[in-house]
Amino acid sequence: MSLPSKVKLVDVGPRDGLQNEKQMVPAAVKIELVQRLQDAGLKEIEVTSFVSPKWVPQMADASEVMHGIRRQSGVRYSVLTPNMKGFEAAIAAPRAEWPDEIVVFGAASEAFSQRNINCSIAESIERFRPVVEAARANGIYVRGAMSCTVGCPYEGEVAPERVGMLAGLMKGIGVQHIGVADTIGVGTPRKVRRAMEATLTHYDINDVSGHFHDTYGQALANTLASLEMGVWQFDTSVAGLGGCPYAKGATGNVASEDVVYLLDGMGIATGIDLDKLIDAGKFISDHLQRKPNSRAATAILAKRAG
Ligand code: HMG
Ligand code: MG
DSSP states (O other): OOOOSBOEEEEOIIIIIGGGOSSOOOHHHHHHHHHHHHHTTOSEEEEEEOOOTTTOGGGTTHHHHHHHOOOOTTOEEEEEOOSHHHHHHHTSSOGGGSOSEEEEEEESSHHHHHHHHSSOHHHHHHHHHHHHHHHHHTTOEEEEEEEOSSEETTTEEOOHHHHHHHHHHHHHTTOOEEEEEETTSOOOHHHHHHHHHHHHTTSOGGGEEEEEBOTTSOHHHHHHHHHHTTOOEEEEBGGGOOOOTTSTTOOOBOBHHHHHHHHHHTTOBOOOOHHHHHHHHHHHHHHHTSOOSOHHHHHHHHHHTO
16 A cells, blocks of 8 residues: 655635635635635635525625635635536636636535535536536636535435446546545545545546545544545645535534644645644634634644643
């Protein structure tokens, strides 16, 4: 077994994290969070999503946030765009404010697809098709996210074949990179490995990432299991923020701080400064008036306090 020597983390906190907060977070705070994440060495940040404000009011300020961030060279900024309306809104700004990457998001379970994006899996692919075409024609990289790859809040267990089928459909419409998401954090390493294997029948290992929510405390184990398969890209969320309004009961993503601590300890390079990352997590947690949901951050903050 040879582990990757370097890992790329995409911090999805500003999007996956803040989409799920009851309180409205001002755009200025989101912009400051993005700033702190890039200062900590993150090379990709999922900033926001261009979705219906009726469905997810927390992301209604997507254009304002994209306009406000101060871009650093070498950092990529991604946004979610479920349909042409979202994509058109994402590129309505001057080119310098366009995302580097867009994300179309589907689900391996029919029920979750209906609840989250109001259409069947087959219909979602037809909605994504022109988005993928338009993005690629404009030089914007396309990532796909596959929700419910091990379990669904409405259908229960999801078979790997369903994941393979969705990955094949995504590949067929030109999605360049695919994320394997455990939306409700029910996965354990063998199940996650099977979802990864199903995905790898359609995508190269360099074009696959893991996105693990930590509801049952399995996300680090699932990250390690994926690393052992050679997966080297992961979505993580600063301070363990995250959740999906249409996946009731699901908690946040695995905390970026915990994953960086794990990788640092294993000698796997991320380019991320853990102390600065913890400061970024503390910043947003203070704003939300709670403690960072990261064991590593909690331990290091306690040590700092003496
Ligand atoms: P719909 O109602 O079927 O859309 O929603 P529609 O095309 O029928 O349009 C209805 C209305 O919505 C119209 O407005 C459209 O203009 C508007 P009206 O005429 O009634 O005033 N509309 C939009 N407005 C702004 N931006 C848009 C947009 N599209 C339509 N892009 C839609 C379909 C997909 C828009 C809706 O279901 C939606 O917004 N869903 C978002 C759900 C979401 O954001 N979920 C969380 C992100 S996914 C996630 O967290 C999982 C992930 O982390 C991986 C994992 O963990 O599993 C990625
Ligand atoms: Mg998620």
